Amino acid sequence: MIQNEDVQLGRSQKGQVTQKLKFYQEEHRRLTVLFNITRNISTELKLDKLLYILMDEVKKALKADRCTVFILDKEKNELWSKVAHGEAEIKFDRHLGIAGYVATTGDILNIPDAYSDQRFNRDIDKQTGYHTKNMLTFPMRNKRGEIIGVFQVLNKYEGAFTKEDEQLLGAISTISATQIENAQLYEEQKKTFDSFIETLASTIDARDPLTAGHSKRIAKYADCIAQEMNILPNRREIIRYAALLHDYGKIAIRDAVLTKRGRLTVEEYSHVKEHPAYTQSILEKINFSGDYTSIPFIAGAHHEKMDGTGYPKGLIGEDIPIESRILAVADVFDALTSRRHYRNRMELEKVIGFLEENSGTHFDHNCINAFKKVKLDRILLILEDDSADFIDHADLSLLGQYNILELLDRQNGKARDAEDRLLSMTFNKYYNKTYANVSY
């Protein structure tokens, strides 16, 4: 009897326990997937990278061959996505295709056999060479229930997508929506900040017509130099901000002095020379954090010279931040290569000659050397930023093969062959704007 009871009890318990175990195992798998995805996406506030991580994670979690996350751009009425591991973007009208249908209706579309479904657009397979078998397309909603994008998963390895896959993707899309909105917010904030600084820089430059566009250009030249010097991206960002803001102190300079044509009096000149100190003291009032705290000092030191004869502090050599030494080269290069209404630019050879003569005294030798290694296409696009549309693509790709040093070598009476002469002609056509038959 006892044994018999035990057997019966054992059997019924075993059944219950096994059922429970199955439930918990399934739940465990689901939660582990969700938790891991959450952990992997939560540190990523860069939208591009976030999308790549998501596409990869969802593909693995649903045991499928491909996943694409489409983001809804409400202003442009578009769905867009990144192509995995490429720089390319896909963009189309927010109502087009199956993704568009799901983004518009909010329906979940689980299509077990794409080619027997009317809504499937075979043209895409034709274009890409991919063969879609089954697909699961799921709307992504934020906490307010608004559709902010679409998940599309293609070709589950074993059979079609199940109800459980739909549920799992539903949970993933809820988590993803939050992080995508965080990333969007963060990027918008950064973009606004960036364009704000650019706008102010242009505004300051615009007070003196001679310096229009100056701050943006020196930001770009400085970045070229910084790249040649292998300066890390976070420092390059600082150089960019410091460049854009380096002349902000000019707001404190009387415009009669700032825009005076002709020679300045001693008093006027010393007033103008106050601007980097103003730049620093104004920027110091800003609550910069982390690495950005160095921006005021860097921006304020762009008129310092290696031999200590610069201003405002007369700093010497390495006491001048490397970022400011880079700005100094970019600043002077832009001043010398700017057109005036009464004359064309100074010849490039003379400009570089001037920089070299003052290398070691005014400029840092390393910065000058780095600058001479910058490729000509990059230089030209900055020099001619206001008329870049007139530059021929073929010309740009030729110029992209040579740097400043190589151009000057070939110009300097040493042109060896037709290609050397072509290089020089091509560069100077734009540098002197002879293509436009403009006379200065």
Next chain:
Amino acid sequence: MIQNEDVQLGRSQKGQVTQKLKFYQEEHRRLTVLFNITRNISTELKLDKLLYILMDEVKKALKADRCTVFILDKEKNELWSKVAHGEAEIKFDRHLGIAGYVATTGDILNIPDAYSDQRFNRDIDKQTGYHTKNMLTFPMRNKRGEIIGVFQVLNKYEGAFTKEDEQLLGAISTISATQIENAQLYEEQKKTFDSFIETLASTIDARDPLTAGHSKRIAKYADCIAQEMNILPNRREIIRYAALLHDYGKIAIRDAVLTKRGRLTVEEYSHVKEHPAYTQSILEKINFSGDYTSIPFIAGAHHEKMDGTGYPKGLIGEDIPIESRILAVADVFDALTSRRHYRNRMELEKVIGFLEENSGTHFDHNCINAFKKVKLDRILLILEDDSADFIDHADLSLLGQYNILELLDRQNGKARDAEDRLLSMTFNKYYNKTYANVSY
């Protein structure tokens, strides 16, 4: 035989299955807690709110009476936290107490009986009246392994904290660290942006000594009006930015004209009147997103008048954004109440009289009415923002009980009693700065 095998098989399987079930149930509980916490914190980018949510969730997850999250401020060498459901902050040296010990060493401290542990500081219980029984203190590390704060959980309901509690809190602290750093980054970015705009506003104001501090003050007056009009926080933020930037277009006004004392010529006056249009066109170049896109238009319309006689567009009535109508009142109020080196402020009665006379023609009647309802302590703190330290606390609390309208009623020959006279005297002591015996 068959039965016997079945029984044996059943027993051994049952044991395995039950063991597995236990494991999965435990894991399920742990993952569910983690997943729910993650979901609840991931939408929160405001650090204060994030900390409240975390403290609440951890308390529940560990079945304990209290939880505090301390954040490490490396610059100030402090640990700080929010007191749950209060505005108060706790702050102390980063090395002090058990939290300080854990923040410094990175050790986990699981103290089953606080009063028998040397490291426990009984004074805190004495001060707060709380009785600490057991406590678990855990370092919070970011992805780079750096300690960014400390979790402290007090008084587990049943017995002391276990090894499993330690493991669970470890996982929670990893997730939390990520979201806390995201929130910190977001807040830092916003703070930088904010201080940037404030700095630029002061810089523009500083070009003309008469207008120093003007933009910050009108931002504050405008916010007072907006609050009286029950304008929502997100619109109030827009008013604040528009106020800070409303005069930015003055950067395009020649300083000989801007700072001229005495009467302007017709040409000069029309040049000055160009500034709101410049403000709008400069701000329009900024990549504002969402609600912020209205900032340029709002800032550019602060000289419009209800009857259409304003500039630059001559907008009429409701065509002027409500935010600009608020700015208009704040702007004129600040101009009329600013001290000049040769005279004191215009009497408040006259200032309000001027606003009322022009209510409906220049100003929006609703804005004027709202302004008159602003409490006197708030008005005074803005009027006297550069010498707020001289204002007595008792005086402020008296002034906080009356608004502008009530003050003027009582001043206007209708003072009924000693308190009415005291109110008027108190306000005017600061308004006219008679406490300092300064003569203008």
